[in-house]
Each structure stands twice: as C-alpha cells, then as structure tokens.
Amino acid sequence: MTISQAAARTAKASAVKSETLDQNGGARQILNATAWLLRHRGYEATTTRAIAERVGIKAGSIYHHFPSKDAIVERVINEGVLVVNKAVTAALDALPDKATPRDRLQAAIKAHLLSSLEHSDYTSASIRAFAFLPPELRKTCRVERRRYEDIWQHLMRDASQAGYIPKEVSLDAARLMLLGAVNWAGEWYRPGRAPIDKIAGDFAQIAFGARRT
Amino acid sequence: MTISQAAARTAKASAVKSETLDQNGGARQILNATAWLLRHRGYEATTTRAIAERVGIKAGSIYHHFPSKDAIVERVINEGVLVVNKAVTAALDALPDKATPRDRLQAAIKAHLLSSLEHSDYTSASIRAFAFLPPELRKTCRVERRRYEDIWQHLMRDASQAGYIPKEVSLDAARLMLLGAVNWAGEWYRPGRAPIDKIAGDFAQIAFGARRT
DNA sequence: CCTACCGATCGGTAGG
C-alpha cells in the first residue's frame, strides 16, 4: 500500500490539502506536515507521531522516507530560506539593466514578502523554530540563512552608494532593520489584510522613499 | 533549608549569576532560569527538571513556589512585555511638552531597544516562545502584548498627523514594520556590536529622517 | 526543599 492510498483511506487525510496530496510523493506530505507543525507548535512539539497523524500514517512509517526527525526538520528549515532566496534572486535578475538601486530594493522587498507569505509554513518554520533547533542542526541550517542575508548586504551597499541611505547610518543597522521588518510579517499578515504588493510598497517608501510600482 | 542555601551548596548554582542569587527570593531565581530556557530552548524544552537544575534544586521543589509550569511561563512572558512597556512609557513621559512627534518616536525606539536588550532573556522569551505556547496561555499573554502595541498605534497616528509618514502609507504597515525591526533586534544584537543608542538613532533616521540625539 | 513514584509520551527499531 502506498502512502497516498493509506492517506486516502484515513480520516486524518483531511489534515492535508487534497490537491497537494495527489501531486506529491510521501516525502513531500511529510515535509508539509512538518512545516506546519514547526511553524505552529515548535521543534520539540513536532513529534514523529504528530507528523504521522497529519499525513495519515503511523509514526514508524516515517522512517521509510527519512532517516531521522532531524533530517526532515533540516529539509524544511532550509527550503523555507531557499524559496525566498530564489524568489528574490529571480526578481532582481528580471529587472532591466537600467533599474536603479531603489527599484532593486523595492523589488527585493516585494519578492521576499510575496514568496514568504505564499509558502508561509516553510518560511515561518525557518524563522520561528530556528533558535530552538538542536545546536548541530542550527549550525547546519545557518549556512543557507547566511547565504540569503548576503544578498541584502549587497543591496544595502549599492543603495548606500546611490545615496538612498544617509552616510551616518550603519549599513548593518539598515539591513537588520529591513530584514526584521520583512521577517516579522509572517507574525501578523493575514490574507484578509492589505494586499502584499501594497505592504511592500509601504515598506520601501518608509525606508527609502521609493516610489510605488 | 532555604532555596538559596540549597543553591549555594550545589555546583549547579553556578548556572545563576551569584549577585542576583542573594538579592532575590526563590521565585525570582526560578523565573530567571525559566526566562533563559524559554529564550534559548523554547516552551517544550523548558522542563521543570531543566529549570530546577539551573536553580540548583530538585524538580519537585518548584511546586513549592508556583502551582504549575504554565504559571511560571505566564509570569516570564508577561514580564518580558511589561518591562519594555514601562521603559517606553517612562521615556515618553520624561520628554518635555514641546517634544515633536519625531522626538517621541526616537525616544520610544531607543527605550524599546535599551530595555529589551537589557532584559533580553525575558523579552526574547516573550517574542520567541510566544507562538508555541499552549492556546489558553497564548490567549492570556496576548492581553499585555496588545496593550503595548497600542502605544505604537498612538505614536504612529501622531507621527502621521505631523507629516512624518507619507499620506499614502498605511499606518498599520508603518507600525508593524517598526515593531518588526525592534523585535528582531534580539536575534542579532551582541554586546560587542554598535552601541544601542546608535542603533536606535539609525532606525529612527531610516524610518523618519529623525536627527541624531 | 527532597525522594520516590504515577501515567503519558518521546525518537527510534525489529520484524514483518
């Protein structure tokens, strides 16, 4: 019996969106369930039994797909950072050569917010659960995290050289302020709220006086 | 045997700063230990046994001071918000009547950063562990949290009326951006870094073009 | 404030 068939036969299957149930292999269902749990319950409460229940299988069966709980957690945390990294990188690459640093900042903010709120279980898991990971796991996951933060370091440098950041202001402070603002969005954003586009524009305007797109 | 005597006699007592050991009752030691654990390990990993070990007592003895684990956690989370609330309120009250909304914003940012990084175990616990609290406890702790956020809602309203926030920008976006920036500071600030004063000034200048104090 | 203990639950495994 496959994992999908097992899920389809159990009432617990309703815990996972049915449209993703068919498209994805068992591993993806386990990752989705783990992402939700990491976001809403934290690392310790993300038990193999809770993951299994959301997927519609038994706890022991998880070890057919992954070698350990921490291997699943690592994948989820890293995917949460990677999906935003790719979205921001793609948005910056799509800009014309004549785009100003201000255009690039606004595009980066918008891509970060859109992608992180779109895949909010994964990105929120990356942010909320990170500090509570076991030390070795946290160290491993820091690599992808740093890689993404480097993008913002370059953006800040360009913005500063173009005069969008006052000379007396530390570039570190500017970068960390902006990252704080966008990372915090997962804590308060609800779909009923203002469109993400508008929020991104507001953020850019407050920080850099950027024009609306 | 009192809790302090027990702590002084055990090697575990080194986990708690000795200068606070004598001044404080057993309850305060338990709260300090819980704050550290909530910040660095999260709610589930903050076990009664781990708290007891940091204080230098046995797990069962905790229940001589508090009725339950959640009662301790509630105190810590609420104190984390209250200490910042009081600091910001005091800073605003200390301003002269002729202070501009820009002065008030910078004073609030500075007081928030100074107090939250000063009592960082409590405030970080409030921020990091909040989402993972049991539902009833989270609901209880939301009261103090909302009370503090209201201060910023008023600050934003005044700043907007004074022209420090562009008319097209949503006041909610401005408030949440700023709260995200200051709440995130606990994630990256290290004592060796730039002085908190300077960081607060940079934040204010980026967001409102405020002059340095 | 401690010892000893309760029922429940944890990550992981053996052997189907």
Next chain:
DNA sequence: CCTACCGATCGGTAGG
C-alpha cells in the same frame, strides 16, 4: 506502511 516495543523523559503529586 504497520504492530509492538525499547529506554528515556515529561508534568505533577504523596508524604515526608
């Protein structure tokens, strides 16, 4: 993918 189970650990309590 499941059943049954391992040793370890959880919050909390009884009775000193």
